[in-house]
Amino acid sequence: MQVRKKSLSLRLKQTLFMKKIIIAIDGFSSCGKSTMAKDLAREIGYIYIDSGAMYRAVTLYCMEHGLFNADGSIREKDLQDQMDDIHISFRLDADSQRPQTYLNDVCVEDRIRSLEVSSHVSPVAALGFVRQALVRQQQAMGKEKGIVMDGRDIGTAVFLDAELKIFVTASAEIRARRRYDELKAKGQEASFEDILHNVEERDRIDQTREVSPLRKADDAILLDNSLMSIAEQKEWLKEQFEKAIHASR
Template sequence: MNANNNIVIAIDGFSSCGKSTMAKELAKKLGYIYIDSGAMYRAVTLFCIQNGLVTNGVIDEDRLKDEMRNIKIEFRINSEGRPETYLNDKNVEQEIRSMQVSNLVSPVSAIGFVREAMTRLQQDMGRRKGIVMDGRDIGTTVFPNAELKIFVTASSDTRAKRRLEEMLRKGQTATYDEVLKNVEERDYIDQHRTVSPLRKADDAILLDNSHMTLEQQDQWLYNEYLKAVKK
């Protein structure tokens, strides 16, 4: 651990578990940098959609590989102190949360050269420590030596309801059945992909937040942070 006691906090888990919400709140409380790795894969997916790299749900991997050098992803802090995702200097925070992107992000994330590129970028972002990063393989692949690893889960029904509520709040249209199907399909793809499949790291702490309030899970996570910095 470095001199100023900053650590790397890796939060992995299934889609729509509230990982990002937890991670953002903890980062804000600690004065850490928050990095949404899922948003990075969503940005690549949005790039594919915008540039005609998807036909009938199939990604043109050869063209995407050639285009990877033209994909610039970064996070910028907004006026409320929250990070927002930028793709090639354009704010895409809302666009990447659409159902269209959600339906394609797992297949895009399963492409080896995409994961390699995003992993390198994430590792560069985290070299100075003092970060909270959430995703699918942060504690297993990106930061296997993170001082604190959390693995979050919840029932698919709970996650679908949470995701639908979030989408409706943002003015997006979807049905419960559509969202539940998307959640279950993403679970399967994330766990069965060849490169960096979703799994709990051996030293990660399991959190099932199916029946927890936001305040309860935030306090739980902060308590785990306090334990980690004392080690």
């Protein structure tokens, strides 16, 4: 196995001199898409773009600027008028060397991962004008290729011609447990039942929304990581990347 890993690492380094591609990783919430995409981007020297964080950042903006009504609905006209004031960027953390999400030049990485933001993000992401604005930003980021982007509609709406598309899934219970463990590790209070309900509700909204509903692209490769370790996922992703990069030569 050790020989296999060294051989794969050497071939990955060799691919860096080949034609760059776009890698689109879509799937359900709390499947570990962001972790996979970040690790793969760092391994192959690509730029990582977390599209989900962008929608979370818009949601946080709405919460901080009173754009949610008391019943949880969104003041859509006010949000639409303020979309030009919402600037989202990614910067590498000097210590962890992982990308951090910035909203109008303020790091919001931890705040956008809270359960409160998770509970409000799907209705915001379902708004057509929000998706159009962020898709334009994402497409601009990908003009030079050499990027890894994860989200809900990267392979079906943002980059239809992405050379490598992956669709990730896992059972709702396993995803809720992962989210619960993540929040507890950060010292945040969490209820497994509340998180499971949130995961199931987000699945329903994501799959039934009118604008860019969550679905597997016809040319995407399915990855069910319910019973896979992080190491197994990384190995699998590297192999898919290697196949795609050689196919695009």
